[in-house]
Amino acid sequence: METAIRIFKEARKYWIFLIAGLLSLIISTAAGFYMPWALRELTGLATEGSADFGKEALRIGLFLLFTTALQAAGSSASGYLNHYAALNYVADLRTRLYSKLQHMSLKYFHKSRTGDLTGRVVSDSLDAEVLLAHVIPDFASNILTFIGVGALLFTINWRLAFMSLITIPILVWITIWQSKHVSPVWKENSKVRGELAGTVQDNLSGIKEIQIFNQQKQEELKVTDLSKRHSMAYLRASFFFETTYPLLAFVTALGTVLVIVYGGHLVSVGSVSIADIVGFVMYLSMFYGPVKSFSGLVERAGEASAGCRRVFEVIDEISDVKEAEHVTVLPRVRGEIQLQNLSFSYNEEIPVLENVNLTIKAGHTVALVGTTGVGKSTIANLVNRFYDPQKGAVLVDGVDIREVSLESLRDNISMVLQDTFLFHGTVYENIAYGWKEATREQVIAAAEAANAHTFIEALEQGYETQIGERGIRLSGGQKQRLSIARAILRNSPILILDEATSALDAKTEAEIQEALDEVSKERTTLVIAHRLSTIRHADQIVVLDGTGIAQTGTHDELIAQGGPYAKLYEVSKN
Numbered sequence: 001m002e003t004a005i006r007i008f009k010e011a012r013k014y015w016i017f018l019i020a021g022l023l024s025l026i027i028s029t030a031a032g033f034y035m036p037w038a039l040r041e042l043t044g045l046a047t048e049g050s051a052d053f054g055k056e057a058l059r060i061g062l063f064l065l066f067t068t069a070l071q072a073a074g075s076s077a078s079g080y081l082n083h084y085a086a087l088n089y090v091a092d093l094r095t096r097l098y099s100k101l102q103h104m105s106l107k108y109f110h111k112s113r114t115g116d117l118t119g120r121v122v123s124d125s126l127d128a129e130v131l132l133a134h135v136i137p138d139f140a141s142n143i144l145t146f147i148g149v150g151a152l153l154f155t156i157n158w159r160l161a162f163m164s165l166i167t168i169p170i171l172v173w174i175t176i177w178q179s180k181h182v183s184p185v186w187k188e189n190s191k192v193r194g195e196l197a198g199t200v201q202d203n204l205s206g207i208k209e210i211q212i213f214n215q216q217k218q219e220e221l222k223v224t225d226l227s228k229r230h231s232m233a234y235l236r237a238s239f240f241f242e243t244t245y246p247l248l249a250f251v252t253a254l255g256t257v258l259v260i261v262y263g264g265h266l267v268s269v270g271s272v273s274i275a276d277i278v279g280f281v282m283y284l285s286m287f288y289g290p291v292k293s294f295s296g297l298v299e300r301a302g303e304a305s306a307g308c309r310r311v312f313e314v315i316d317e318i319s320d321v322k323e324a325e326h327v328t329v330l331p332r333v334r335g336e337i338q339l340q341n342l343s344f345s346y347n348e349e350i351p352v353l354e355n356v357n358l359t360i361k362a363g364h365t366v367a368l369v370g371t372t373g374v375g376k377s378t379i380a381n382l383v384n385r386f387y388d389p390q391k392g393a394v395l396v397d398g399v400d401i402r403e404v405s406l407e408s409l410r411d412n413i414s415m416v417l418q419d420t421f422l423f424h425g426t427v428y429e430n431i432a433y434g435w436k437e438a439t440r441e442q443v444i445a446a447a448e449a450a451n452a453h454t455f456i457e458a459l460e461q462g463y464e465t466q467i468g469e470r471g472i473r474l475s476g477g478q479k480q481r482l483s484i485a486r487a488i489l490r491n492s493p494i495l496i497l498d499e500a501t502s503a504l505d506a507k508t509e510a511e512i513q514e515a516l517d518e519v520s521k522e523r524t525t526l527v528i529a530h531r532l533s534t535i536r537h538a539d540q541i542v543v544l545d546g547t548g549i550a551q552t553g554t555h556d557e558l559i560a561q562g563g564p565y566a567k568l569y570e571v572s573k574n
């Protein structure tokens with residue numbers, strides 16, 4: 001109920017269509033009331049032996065034609081208007097959901113499954129359409145029918161009308177019982193559906209690993225298990241429906257039986273006419289209809305609400321990397337980076353960085369080195385504000401990065417990562433990804449600087465070659481070169497290279513290194529590299545150990561000191 005109310009409130013932009021839809025629905029429902037009335041009238045005329053029966057039948061027939069046409073037109077208009085409002089709301093909801101996801105922190109994506117989130121955007125959001133275009137109008141139409149037909153029943157014969165009410169409490173009790181049980185089952189059903197989508201998506205993304213390790217059978221078993229759980233959850237929900245629906249039909253029939261028996265008695269004593277009984281019994285099926293379909297509607301509402309709640313769960317999620325209320329725009333910076341008493345951990349138990357202090361001068365190239373897992377990429381991620389530190393601050397040009405908009409901060413930073421992600425599209429589009437307005441000459445110049453131009457020209461359609469979803473048609477080294485070109489083109493004052501050349505052979509790496517050295521001259525560059533030969537010329541090398549900084553200095557200074565860096569360098573040389 002809460003979910004339906006929230007959706008209705010949020011759809012206020014489309015209220016005018018929903019109201020017009022409701023009016024059409026009222027007209028259509030009311031027009032439908034005439035059919036039993038017409039039959040009652042005809043029966044009355046026939047049993048009375050009316051002399052004008054033919055003329056009267058024509059009048060009734062023509063009016064019936066009019067009401068039936070009105071009913072059809074009203075139903076069609078209300079269906080279209082409700083769908084117009086609902087589908088537009090779904091489009092808005094999907095955009096809001098997707099926009100929210102785009103601004104969530106990396107922490108959120110680490111704890112969520114991509115397939116599950118995709119399912120929320122693609123299918124769960126569509127449940128709002130079910131609520132707005134089906135469930136809510138159906139509820140309205142049912143209430144209208146129940147009240148309208150109820151009033152007509154009392155008009156025809158109040159004694160029979162009271163009699164027909166006897167079964168209503170039983171019908172209501174059955175539907176309430178059903179709705180109590182159905183809602184949690186639909187919730188479970190939606191959850192398992194999300195897990196299934198997540199697993200299938202994971203498996204398809206990792207199909208190569210699955211085949212390498214011959215895990216097809218095991219993965220198939222996982223999917224089979226989830227499919228079965230999904231079917232079982234669905235089956236449990238349909239159990240309530242399948243058991244209660246025939247029960248409702250039986251109780252409804254019982255009500256009709258009572259009316260026929262009692263009505264027959266009233267006819268025999270002459271206190272009610274045959275025509276009234278005919279009309280009454282016809283109205284009776286209309287009267288019980290809403291009560292009977294109430295349970296189906298409750299079930300549908302439960303299912304759709306569960307899907308919508310999964311959408312709202314994400315929309316209401318509070319991101320751990322939030323923008324302050326009054327952020328300023330960080331202009332193009334000189335590029336000084338300071339880590340001030342910085343402490344950070346992904347989870348409370350294991351600290352990654354503790355009380356780290358570091359100043360990187362604008363325009364300098366600083367290398368972060370240390371054993372694997374020591375926190376090098378974490379520092380890069382903190383500078384880009386993928387995470388916020390638990391203590392301390394990151395300052396760029398003396399400004400705490402939490403005080404500026406994320407967009408303006410990230411406009412100042414380019415990042416080249418070890419795992420390059422290329423989007424579905426052409427080589428050209430992928431290089432120009434961070435700067436859509438770049439000219440062709442600028443894109444080509446960036447590709448040349450990244451030593452990518454030659455291999456791109458050799459591709460079937462050069463810069464217009466389509467690359468697969470994850471650039472699967474390119475080698476690791478080629479992908480990395482495209483990603484370097486992308487970063488060079490962006491021309492931001494801070495460049496972060498996180499194992500940016502790790503997928504390249506020594507010769508290509510040396511060539512690109514030259515280009516990167518050239519690009520680094522004009523900007524602050526943070527380099528993370530395992531191959532220490534590539535960072536020898538850095539202005540400053542920062543050696544991380546444990547949860548902090550063990551040493552800083554130039555290559556020569558650190559070698560002369562003979563500490564952890566000298567040891568790392570010795571190992572990397574061998």
Ligand SMILES: Nc1ncnc2c1ncn2[C@@H]1O[C@H](COP(=O)(O)OP(=O)(O)OP(=O)(O)O)[C@@H](O)[C@H]1O
Pocket residue numbers: 110346347352370371372373374375376377378379
């Ligand atoms: N999303 C995450 N959730 C929890 N722990 C994480 C997450 N990312 C990294 N860690 C942990 O934080 C620590 C630092 O990781 P980080 O990636 O910064 O190391 P690194 O020095 O860059 O390692 P490498 O040289 O192997 O790339 C590691 O122990 C890692 O397991």
